[in-house]
Structures are given as structure tokens and as C-alpha cells.
Amino acid sequence: MTFEPESLDQSRSGLAEALRNERKRAGLTQTRLARLCNMSQTKISNIEGGKLTPTIVDVELILEAIGAGSPLAAEILALARTANTEWQDLWASRRRGIDKKQNDLAGLESVTTEFRFFLPTMITGLLATPDYVRASLARNPGDMSRTVARKIERQKVLTDPSKFFTFLLTEQAVRWPLASPILMAMQIDRLISVSRIPNVRLGVIPLGTVGPVNETPLSVFTVYDRRLVQVETHTGALILRDHRDVTAYRDDFERYESYALHGDECREHLTEWASRFRS
Structure with a gap:
């Protein structure tokens, strides 16, 4: 697109x-x-x-x-x-500096109360270990140390009790081998830890789950309150502010969430996947 x-x-x-x-x-x-x-x-x-x-x-x-x-x-x-539609292409972001994008996201996170992350392909920065972040940025030219540090710094927002986060990850997103096996195991351990934060709801959708995920083209998207949706593509991000678009993505999110595993059942799957990487 x-x-x-x-x-x-x-x-x-x-x-x-x-x-x-x-x-x-x-x-x-x-x-x-x-x-x-x-x-x-x-x-x-x-x-x-x-x-x-x-x-x-x-x-x-x-x-x-x-x-x-x-x-x-x-x-x-x-x-x-x-x-009310905004297109942020990847190349413009690189020219501007990827670390500047982190400042934009931090500003948006500061004024948002409810977050919904749908993650069908990889783990988002708020949930990532430093090693996973570095691996995700490996294809970007130049020194990424400032961007890595800014991504990790943004994770403080997860402990703000006035904000509520729901993360939905597919098994593919959790298990995609972006880093070495031991680093992937440590990343999954991080997911388990985050799932215990009181204002965080983390769910996984295992492969083979029968439901709308099998029938609908999947894109990474984040819903910020009822304010806007950010839809990520291979070449950039689409920002949608039309209330009809926001409502449609919120409805999609609720449908996907109904097929996800949460709590202890979620952590059991994560523990099993981490063990596979360790073995």
C-alpha cells in the first residue's frame, strides 16, 4: 500500500x-x-x-x-x-533518524490510557529485551545504539498504573528466530515477566487456532484509545484517525482476543516455547 x-x-x-x-x-x-x-x-x-x-x-x-x-x-x-490519514514511509523515517520516531511514540504513549497491540509477525519494542531490539534493527544502516536505548527507556510506561495494555501475539511472532536460541529464550522469559504486571494483559494465539485469524490478512496494528490506529507495513506506517477506522480495528482486535490464551495458560505455552529454544 x-x-x-x-x-x-x-x-x-x-x-x-x-x-x-x-x-x-x-x-x-x-x-x-x-x-x-x-x-x-x-x-x-x-x-x-x-x-x-x-x-x-x-x-x-x-x-x-x-x-x-x-x-x-x-x-x-x-x-x-x-x-485524517497520515503515511509515514520508512525511508523518510531513516533520513530523519529512527531515534526521532521513538520520541514521537513516547509522546503518543504519554497521552494514551488504553493500548491494544496486535502482533502477528514479531515482538514489539515495549516487550523486547535489548538483544532482541538490536537484532530487529540489524538491517538499518548506521549506529543504532541511541535507538536501542530509547526503545528500552520507553518500556517504563508499562509500570504506569494509570495506563492499561493488551498485547496479542501469534505463536509465529513469539517463536520467529530473530536472534540466537538462547537470546530468544531470554526474550520469551521477558514476555512471561511482563504478563504478570497488573495493568498488562498479554495473550498468545497458538498455531492451528481455528478462528478469524485463519481467514483474515494480518497486519501489525496498535490502537491508541479511540484516538487513532497505527497500521505497520513493510515500507512504513499508516496512521488512521477516522472514528470508523478506529472502531473497525477495535472490533477486529476484540475478535482476535477471543481466540487468545491468557494468564497461566498463556504462560504455560510461553514456557514450553522457551524450553524448545534452550534445548
Whole structure:
């Protein structure tokens, strides 16, 4: 899946122009529209000026207030959905510095309360040992020591009692031999330890499980509250903020979770898989 950043930028400017034009056509001032939508006039001004990308809910409120007809409302909502999509390609991240991406994630984690991680291919950084992190970054050029240190530092968020984490891992993700057998065994030991943190729910989906996982193409994704979803691909990450997209991924997550093993049953499988690496 590929996206042209220019088209996303155009959708944002097009959305701002459309909302501005329709507000004027309805004969409303920014102040009057702000009152009708229970927003500040500054927010309306920033939306119409392209300085602030409105959420889908913001756009729905504005369209209702200005009395936009169905065909027009559908067109503007389509613009809003595209404007609320962000594409972060791998090469741009490398040019910027992968350690900078860790700062972005830390900022997002600081304002999120509920996290849902679906991990069908490999173990995420919040659960990883330093050796596993280094192995996962081996193909990246340059010195990765700062990125490794930042990934490990971010793991402190797991002990914040005000936040709640659910991790779902397939057996393939847990057992994929990214590092040497002994390092993989130590990584699985780490998963067992994390599964005992009170505000962490960790589940595994063993191979051969009969359910929707066998029927649906799988992608790594993370749901942050009801705010956004990050879907990872081989060449980058897609950020979705449309509430319909977020709801769809939350529903998928709940379906996958119903087929996962948790608690002692999960730890029994993890212990067995770690033993296989040690032997």
C-alpha cells in the first residue's frame, strides 16, 4: 500500500476551503458557527485556515450546523477522512533518524490510557529485551545504539498504573528466530515477566487456532484509545484517525482476543516455547 504525501496535503487544504465556502454560503460568521458547534472561534478560524485538521466528528458537527445536503456532506466527509490519514514511509523515517520516531511514540504513549497491540509477525519494542531490539534493527544502516536505548527507556510506561495494555501475539511472532536460541529464550522469559504486571494483559494465539485469524490478512496494528490506529507495513506506517477506522480495528482486535490464551495458560505455552529454544 502506497500513498502520495502531496495528495494528503491537498485533501487538507481542500477540506479547509470547502468548509470555509459552505460556512459563507450558509450566511454564518465564524463566531456564530463556533457557538452552534460548541467550539471556539479560534478553532473554527484555524480549521478554515488549514492550520488545524479537524476530526471527523468536528466536520460532522460543522456540516450539521451549516445544513449541508447529503451529496455535499458525503463529499466533504470523504475529504475529511483522507485529511485524517497520515503515511509515514520508512525511508523518510531513516533520513530523519529512527531515534526521532521513538520520541514521537513516547509522546503518543504519554497521552494514551488504553493500548491494544496486535502482533502477528514479531515482538514489539515495549516487550523486547535489548538483544532482541538490536537484532530487529540489524538491517538499518548506521549506529543504532541511541535507538536501542530509547526503545528500552520507553518500556517504563508499562509500570504506569494509570495506563492499561493488551498485547496479542501469534505463536509465529513469539517463536520467529530473530536472534540466537538462547537470546530468544531470554526474550520469551521477558514476555512471561511482563504478563504478570497488573495493568498488562498479554495473550498468545497458538498455531492451528481455528478462528478469524485463519481467514483474515494480518497486519501489525496498535490502537491508541479511540484516538487513532497505527497500521505497520513493510515500507512504513499508516496512521488512521477516522472514528470508523478506529472502531473497525477495535472490533477486529476484540475478535482476535477471543481466540487468545491468557494468564497461566498463556504462560504455560510461553514456557514450553522457551524450553524448545534452550534445548
